[in-house]
Amino acid sequence: MTELLLKYFRAKQQEGQTEKVYDTQCPFCSMQCKKQVIEQSIVTRKQYRVLGKANPTSHGRLCIKGLNAHQHALHPERLKYPLQKVDGKFEQVSWDKAMGIIKEKFQVIQSEHGLNALSVYGGGSLTNEAAYLLGKFARVALRTKYIDYNGRFCMSSAASAAIHAFGLDRGMTNGLNDIPLAECIILAGTNIAECQPTLLPYFEKAKENGAFIIAIDPRETATTKMADLHLKPKPGSDAALANGILKALVEEKEIDLPFIEGRTKGFEEIKAYLGTLTLEEVEELTGVPANQIRKTAIMFGKAATGMIFTARGVEQQTDGYHTVRNFLNILLITGKIGMPGCGYGAITGQGNGQGGREHGLKADQLPGYRSIENPDHRHYIARVWNIRESELPGKGVSAYEMMNKIEDGEIKGMLLMGSNPIVSNPNADFVKKALEKLDFLVAADMFISETAMLADLILPVTSYLENEGTMTNLEGRVLLRPASKPCPGEVKHDWQIICEISRMLGKEDYFSFSGPEEIFNELREASRGGTADYYGINYDRLKKGEGILWPCPDPDHKGTERLFENSFAHEDGKAVMIPVSNTSEIAKEATDGEYPLFLTTGRVISHYLTGVQTRKSPSLAARNFESFAEIHPETAKKFGIQNKSLIKIKSKKGSIIVRSQWTEDIRQDTIFVPFHWAENQNVNLLVSDQLDPVCRMPGFKVTAVNVSHLEKL
Known part of the structure; x- marks a missing residue:
């Protein structure tokens, strides 16, 4: 009898249990790991499991963020309907009303103040399709020159450096499979173990193969602990440290003269500048012992193969462009590029920071990595878009500089999509006050972020589980992200929203897309013949799951695994080296009696960007x-700070209150604060508005501050 009852109850349980499998990929970092989210419905309750999927990038690995990324997409605070601010409070409105408001406000602003009174601010997590369409929307539907995105704060230093040095920027010059082939690796300003954990096994494999790994970071991290040599420079001195390595390479004769003479320009100028320096001077500037600098040069120079990777630690500085150029000088004078196990990698931070700038989210770029100031490039894109070249606006300004334009009254309205600028921008208090001055702000988001809270209208967008499209990962591999989960409420895809606003503005003929594949096919044509050529990539090929590395100029092309094997992308085929001064063109903040410590910023493993999504994941927030x-x-004892106590950190721009965490893993002249929190924990309230003169990168990594115990204030 008991056995019969058990069978009966099992049958009833199975009747009430269903399972759905959603193939997708993690929405966070640039690894874009493939995975499955498995939804099990048991009677009235749903539970979820997450499994990694085999793929050529992360091989089925997932980190803590990827394992829990579904939680924010299912969060009860997800926006499901358009919201209009009425008397300071948000009220639900219909899509028709929301679109009518946008039409009226946009048309009034442009009729009264000109086309450039409207602006567009995008995000590095948008799909290639949405990024492409948003760039087209700004230039065709609004005809404004003001568009940029939060990727400006991610890789602009590295991108500009690679373009000027190599003639092309693809993040990584090699596929990831080249990393285990390198005999020596320099990791400059990157904490892979926390920022891209599923990338770390490539370096662990290289180490197993005998590679000598050199890490450059003022902090000891899980990444530096893997290294054979850890250089701990004073914040802001990375360009000088690279000069010290160059100086030692020349002195030790560990340079590749045939490569230098045959494939580069500028070596004599570098050699002349290095002749004015001594390693002792570099040691004084950087705090790194001269013997460690020389050892770095010898190990990298003597290795048969070698790679250099940079990330935000050396890039997010007001001389970030020149700092990266100097690390590229190291690579070029040793001839370690264009061969197996030899190359450069800028480790992209955001999920699609690479694709965003390739196809039009930056102020100066058109699809295919074309320049908006190049007449031939403008003519080509105008033909693809079926407009006159004269109708294309010119170059705008960088993301932060748009805030200055708002403050000055030149920009009156903004469409914000996939970003949270009052937390991610430097000088964050100024940014908040500037955005509050807008006549009209529309935010498209999944949640009411700190910036969306300032909006006049919020439009609900789909999550990664619902929104299909392509993403370009850190190695330049284009991947198709499937998405089959039904949209909640009245949520719409970002590309649908762009098309609907365009229709309301009378530009339907240019935005009559029925799906992401149709958008991608136009993107392919727009990129054709450009630096970032996607023309040979299509959804049918991508559905096979392997992804394709650009450039891929035709459908029979297998994609490009390794760049610069025979020549660089400049017209003469040569890479360009330049001497880089030990002192920054823009004076960095220096410590003094009032502000005696350096502040540097970064990530923690459980959070992503401004934390809008990860703080909605209970498992990550905990x-x-x-x-x-x-x-x-x-340092703490010197300033009377107890461990785990609340402290005030103050700079010339503002102050925050956070909890102290004692550690011997950081220089005594430096403190570290992560950037995932808002309000009075927003570290970007402290960061100056100085920008790199070339790439317009703020100096997030070097801020002079003081600290004090909260109870003594």
Whole structure:
């Protein structure tokens, strides 16, 4: 009898249990790991499991963020309907009403103040299709020159450096499979173990193969602990450190003269500048012992193969462009590029930071990595878009500089999509006040972010589980992200929203797309013949799951695994080296009696960007529920700061309150604060508005501050 009852109850349980499998990929970092989200419905309750999927990039691995990324997409605070601010409070409105408001406001602003009174601010997590369409929307539907995106704060230093040095920027010059072939690797300003954990096994494999790994970071991290040699420079001195390595390479004769003479320009100028320096001077500037600098040069120079990777630690500085150029000088004078196990990698931070700038989200770029100031490039894109070249606006300004344009009254309205600028921008208090001055702000988002809270209208967008499209990962591999989960409420895809606004503005003929594949096919044509040529990539090929590395100029092309094997992308085929001064063109903040410590910023493993999504994941939020400041115990004692106590950190721009965290893993003149929190924990309230003169990167990594115990204020 008991056995019969058990069979009966099992049958009833199975009747009430269903399972759905959603193939997708993680929405966060540039690894774009493939995975499955498995939804099990048991009677009235749903539970979820996540499995990694085999793929050529992460091989089925997932980190803590990828395992829990579904939680924010299912969060009860997801926006499901358009919201209009009425008397300071948000009220649900219909899509028709929302579109009518946008039409009226946009038309009034442009009729009264000109076309450039409207602006567009995008995000590095948008699909290629949405990024492409948003760039086209700004230039065709609005005809404004003001468009940029938060990727400006991610890789602009590295992108500009690679373009000027090599003639082309693809993030990585090699596929990831080249990493284990390198005998020596320099990791400059990157904490892979926390920022891209599924990338770390490539370096662990290289180490197993005998590679000597050199890490450059003022902090000890899980990444530096893997290294054979850890250089701990004073924040802001990375360009000088690279000069020290170059100086030692020349002195030790560990340079590749045939490569230099045959494939580069500018070596004599570098050699002349290095002749004015000594390693002792570099040691004084950087705090890195001269013997460690020389050892770095010898190990990298003597290795048969070698690679250099940079990330935000050396890039997010007001001389970030020149700093990266100097690390590229190291690569070029040793001839370590264009061969197996030899090359450069800028480790992209955002999920699609690469694709965003390739296809039009930056102020100066058109699809295919074309320049908006190049007449031939303008003519080509105008033909693809079926407009006159004269109708294309010119070059705008960088993301932060748009805030200055708002403050000056030149920009009156903004469409914000997939970003949270009052947390991610430097000088964050100024940015908030500037955005509050807008006549009209529309935010398209999944949640009411800190910036969306300022909006006049919020449009609900789909999550990665619902929105199909392509993404370009850190190695330049284009991947198709499937998405089959039904949209909740009245949520719409970002590309649909762009098309609907365009229709309301009378531009339907240019935005009559029925799906992401149709958009991608136009993107392919727009990129054809450009630096970032996607023409040979299509959805049918991508559905096979392997992804394709651009450039891929025709459908029979297999994609390009390794760049610069025979020549660089400049007209003469040569790479360009330049001497880089030990002192920045823009004076960085220096410590003094009032502000005696350096502040540097970065990520923690459980959070992503401004934390809007990851703080909606209970599993991730529980790991780091508040911000903190890493401080050396000796420094803490000097300033009367107890461990785990609330402290005030103050710069010339503002102040924040966070909890102290003692650690001997940081220089005594430096403190570290992550950037995932808002309000009075927003570390970007402290960061100056100075920008790199070439790429317009802010100096997030070098801010002079003081600290004090909160109870003594």
